[in-house]
Amino acid sequence: MTGGIPRTVAEELDAADPLAEFRKRFVISDPELIYLDGNSLGRLPADTPDLLRAVVEEGWGGGLVRSWERWIDWGARLGDRLAEHVLGARPGEVVVSDSTSVNLYKLAGAALGAAPGRGTVLIDAEDFPTNRYVMQGLADQRGLRLRRLPSDLDGGLDLDVLRSALDEDVALVVLSLVSYRSGALVDMARVNELARSVGTRVLWDLSHAAGVVPVDLAADGADLAVGCTYKYLNGGPGSPAFLYVRRALQSRLRQPVWGWFGQREQFRMGPDYDPVPGIERFLVSTPPLLSLAAIEPALALVEEAGVARIRAKGLRLGRLADDLADAWLTPLGFRAASPRPPERRGAHLSLRHPDAWRICRALAADAKVVCDYRVPDRLRIGPSPLYTRFTEVWDALSRIREVAAEGTYVSRPADLARVT
Amino acid sequence: MTGGIPRTVAEELDAADPLAEFRKRFVISDPELIYLDGNSLGRLPADTPDLLRAVVEEGWGGGLVRSWERWIDWGARLGDRLAEHVLGARPGEVVVSDSTSVNLYKLAGAALGAAPGRGTVLIDAEDFPTNRYVMQGLADQRGLRLRRLPSDLDGGLDLDVLRSALDEDVALVVLSLVSYRSGALVDMARVNELARSVGTRVLWDLSHAAGVVPVDLAADGADLAVGCTYKYLNGGPGSPAFLYVRRALQSRLRQPVWGWFGQREQFRMGPDYDPVPGIERFLVSTPPLLSLAAIEPALALVEEAGVARIRAKGLRLGRLADDLADAWLTPLGFRAASPRPPERRGAHLSLRHPDAWRICRALAADAKVVCDYRVPDRLRIGPSPLYTRFTEVWDALSRIREVAAEGTYVSRPADLARVT
Structure with a gap:
């Protein structure tokens, strides 16, 4: 364990997650990467490439303009x-x-x-x-x-x-x-x-x-x-x-x-x-x-999956993130920048930190955590209940703690790149 | 040969066509089908499915939101x-x-x-x-x-x-x-x-x-x-x-x-x-x-290919279509509905006929010719010089002649379907 909330808590939440199987319905190219930016661009569903191939090759290539009757x-x-x-x-x-x-x-x-x-x-x-x-x-x-x-x-x-x-x-x-x-x-x-x-x-x-x-x-x-x-x-x-x-x-x-x-x-x-x-x-x-x-x-x-079940998991993911942020990140200068409890918000949450932009870049570059940044000082964390695991939230917050504690992010450029 | 212009004329034009090889760079799923509606939806380039696969699987699936930096x-x-x-x-x-x-x-x-x-x-x-x-x-x-x-x-x-x-x-x-x-x-x-x-x-x-x-x-x-x-x-x-x-x-x-x-x-x-x-x-x-x-x-x-070469072939395709229309279709009640010579227009041409809509539907259903219709009475023929052969124009006009001469198109419904 690390700090007050052992990883087993997240493991148990994953084991009890009725939506756990849905993760397999998405393409996960790099299982090491923790993706917490589904609020910006959601992951690729596993069925999408085949559907697109059919639309392109059969619909456009084969059907040509006639396909518009269906489209x-x-x-x-x-x-x-x-x-x-x-x-x-x-x-x-x-x-x-x-x-x-x-x-x-x-x-x-x-x-x-x-x-x-x-x-x-x-x-x-x-x-x-x-x-x-x-x-x-x-x-x-x-x-x-x-x-x-x-x-x-x-x-x-x-x-x-x-x-x-x-x-x-x-x-x-x-x-x-x-x-x-x-x-x-x-x-x-x-x-x-x-x-x-x-x-x-x-x-x-x-x-x-x-x-x-x-x-x-x-x-x-x-x-x-x-x-x-x-x-x-x-x-x-x-x-x-x-x-x-x-x-x-x-x-x-x-x-x-x-x-x-x-x-x-x-x-x-x-x-x-x-x-x-x-x-x-x-x-x-x-x-x-x-x-x-x-x-x-x-x-x-x-x-x-149904939006009601997605919401129920979203609330549990949010609660875990809140608890971990309080235990690990508040002592490092982060402040909650979202309403609580999770029922008062959507599925994402934000944390304030004066160096949020550089921490965000360092997380992606050094710690395999993709979340995002919003002006002026928000690190935005967006678990997506259809494919985000509780252990990913645990691991991500743990990596954020490491990056913030080590302080190496300060060497990253402070200028804002053009990224959605 | 059929009528005044033998098919060998078109064959010779194909043989001399400097853009002939470009046809191979497109997906031709059904070589029997004559597609003269590239002015509505152009054919699928052969390289497109691979590019799309890469954008979907590597860009979206693998790169996720980070790909927007390139996109x-x-x-x-x-x-x-x-x-x-x-x-x-x-x-x-x-x-x-x-x-x-x-x-x-x-x-x-x-x-x-x-x-x-x-x-x-x-x-x-x-x-x-x-x-x-x-x-x-x-x-x-x-x-x-x-x-x-x-x-x-x-x-x-x-x-x-x-x-x-x-x-x-x-x-x-x-x-x-x-x-x-x-x-x-x-x-x-x-x-x-x-x-x-x-x-x-x-x-x-x-x-x-x-x-x-x-x-x-x-x-x-x-x-x-x-x-x-x-x-x-x-x-x-x-x-x-x-x-x-x-x-x-x-x-x-x-x-x-x-x-x-x-x-x-x-x-x-x-x-x-x-x-x-x-x-x-x-x-x-x-x-x-x-x-x-x-x-x-x-x-x-x-x-x-270069637009200049595309245009040069487009003019030749247009001239062949005009000549064939005069020889074969004018006697069957069609009238030219586009400026002449082809230099005075883009790459497509229209022919007027009181039954243009039903002829257009019959061509697609019975004669494997896809062209299109525009109100009130226009059959629109759009060769696309990058992939349309001169023999396709010859064959298509020949099939239009057959369909119009046989008159079976009159059994097709006269109501206008919702098609681009």
């Missing part, structure tokens, strides 16, 4: 599966297309267009950059006031802050369900209710929640959401994002990018844009099919 | 290669990202923002639907007048029509270099010059030209362009599109979708959007990497 509604089919198994939405309310940022732009643009006379957009001042920038752009273009709600870097948005900012002038609220940095989890039902009380809408970013935190868009009264598929959904680098629009709202919203994939009788190619009434009106154009296809086998794993 | 500027690197070998642009003027429609929206939005006080947008009334719809949307959102220039379905836009519509009120002109339906080729240098004379800009869609028609954006004075990579560039289904902005214009334009991939010091994640000065300010977010990667081996083939 053209793939984004809608994946959307229906996400709706049922991951998002708590109904068929025809979710579709996969474009990127999270582009989907955010489309839905925010649509929502603002449906809120004439309201002049304020609310965002979380600490939200993921692209969300802030996209909304800054829309506010600028439409002459709206962008109001940035102050938020706790470690604890997330205080609902009292939101409540006091909500009034009849608010056209739209944009929030992440799980904070990209601290992991803080927002009470979606409560926020939607607060927004409804002043007649406004919330556009949710579910990127750090989808597939790892139970989401029930219907029950929680959500109107609009977007999210990414390459984190806990393991869809692959840059796989297309999803978007959700509550059915009753769909025909009332018109998104700003009037592409031909939203057009009624698309192949009639008529003179005027006339979007379909359903969710496909939020599509723009031909999807990047290879990246789209890779979502399918990945989503099948999440469906098979 | 993150892939769109810019492909852009530089397209600039040099395909588009006649300079390094740092082209980048690959998003879809053609989204890129059109971004660049048109940027251009309109830089033309205050001008109230009219000009489009070709017969341009590809998504171009018309995107511009209709932007005009609607910005209170501009959308003026649709009447255009000849078979001959393309008359420059006199454009000239008489150009005045100081025009904020932007959007045109396709090669018409998606007739293949009509526009004189880019002349159009840019006309636009400049009234102080306005042209946004070019190069989708049906890139890789098959020599394009020289710098010499022809182009300001803005977008285009697709899955037609003659063979990048695969829905592969990301390119965009071009002349360097001197870049820092003066601000596109409407303010995503974090355009941000200066992206990973500082600062509070305000502050785009880089260069071409990457037109990026939005994480690219769909698998679909992006597939462009690389495909582009290498175009570079190796």
Whole structure:
């Protein structure tokens, strides 16, 4: 054992893990490497290379353009599966297309267009950059006031802050369900209710929640959401994002990018844009099919495991990480930078340390631990319950302790490389 | 022989074809199938499956999130290669990202923002639907007048029509270099010059030209362009599109979708959007990497063959198709629906026939010829010089003649399926 929590505790958790077998369904090229960055890019599912080979060689190579007859509604089919198994939405309310940022732009643009006379957009001042920038752009273009709600870097948005900012002038609220940095989890039902009380809408970013935190868009009264598929959904680098629009709202919203994939009788190619009434009106154009296809086998794993079981394991992984951080890392100058207990956050957690960036680089280079860094001083640790073992969390925290204690990381360059 | 032009003519052209060997660099799963729809989805290059396997298994599976250090500027690197070998642009003027429609929206939005006080947008009334719809949307959102220039379905836009519509009120002109339906080729240098004379800009869609028609954006004075990579560039289904902005214009334009991939010091994640000065300010977010990667081996083939040689063969293929159509199909009720000679168009041509849709379906089902249909009555034939043989054009036209002469196609359903 090392410190207060013996490795056998983690071994026992692994032995009792009902999801343990799922690790074998992923490609683990280097069993020595501890990968705690599934919140950035999820691992490669073992079934994905074969599916992609079939799509490339049989679909593209053999079927050629004729394959589009099967492919053209793939984004809608994946959307229906996400709706049922991951998002708590109904068929025809979710579709996969474009990127999270582009989907955010489309839905925010649509929502603002449906809120004439309201002049304020609310965002979380600490939200993921692209969300802030996209909304800054829309506010600028439409002459709206962008109001940035102050938020706790470690604890997330205080609902009292939101409540006091909500009034009849608010056209739209944009929030992440799980904070990209601290992991803080927002009470979606409560926020939607607060927004409804002043007649406004919330556009949710579910990127750090989808597939790892139970989401029930219907029950929680959500109107609009977007999210990414390459984190806990393991869809692959840059796989297309999803978007959700509550059915009753769909025909009332018109998104700003009037592409031909939203057009009624698309192949009639008529003179005027006339979007379909359903969710496909939020599509723009031909999807990047290879990246789209890779979502399918990945989503099948999440469906098979079930988000409730994934969440249950995520909470146990989080608790172990909290306990180990308290025992080993607090004495070395680290501070918890995420809400506790784990029920108050998504699956990842952050630790503050003045040298977080150099420690992160040293871990990857010298200790075979991949986690990530977020400005200004956060080491972000993202276990992914479908494939992360409890012993990996134990070993990783132990290696972080070693690297921090030895202090050799200080020789690493302090400049920030360009890495997602 | 059959009719006036013996098959030996085509055989001799194949024997003398300097690009003949390139056909072997593509996957030809079914040698019986004649594929004349490379203008919709280009064939699979033989090197692509291995590259994709490496990106998936080594890059994603093995490298995991660390691979983004190599991947993150892939769109810019492909852009530089397209600039040099395909588009006649300079390094740092082209980048690959998003879809053609989204890129059109971004660049048109940027251009309109830089033309205050001008109230009219000009489009070709017969341009590809998504171009018309995107511009209709932007005009609607910005209170501009959308003026649709009447255009000849078979001959393309008359420059006199454009000239008489150009005045100081025009904020932007959007045109396709090669018409998606007739293949009509526009004189880019002349159009840019006309636009400049009234102080306005042209946004070019190069989708049906890139890789098959020599394009020289710098010499022809182009300001803005977008285009697709899955037609003659063979990048695969829905592969990301390119965009071009002349360097001197870049820092003066601000596109409407303010995503974090355009941000200066992206990973500082600062509070305000502050785009880089260069071409990457037109990026939005994480690219769909698998679909992006597939462009690389495909582009290498175009570079190796050279667009000038591709064009030379394209003209010969087009001339053979014209001659065969005159000899065999005109007597059966077909009419040429593309400009002649082939120098006046891109690589594809269209033929009018009242039953074009059913003939197209019958060709695919009974005659192993894949070409495509465009409303209202066009059979579109798209030889792709990198892999289409002269004998394939001969055989295809011969089979079209048989199908049309036998008349059995009339039993096929007349309703339009949803196919790209």
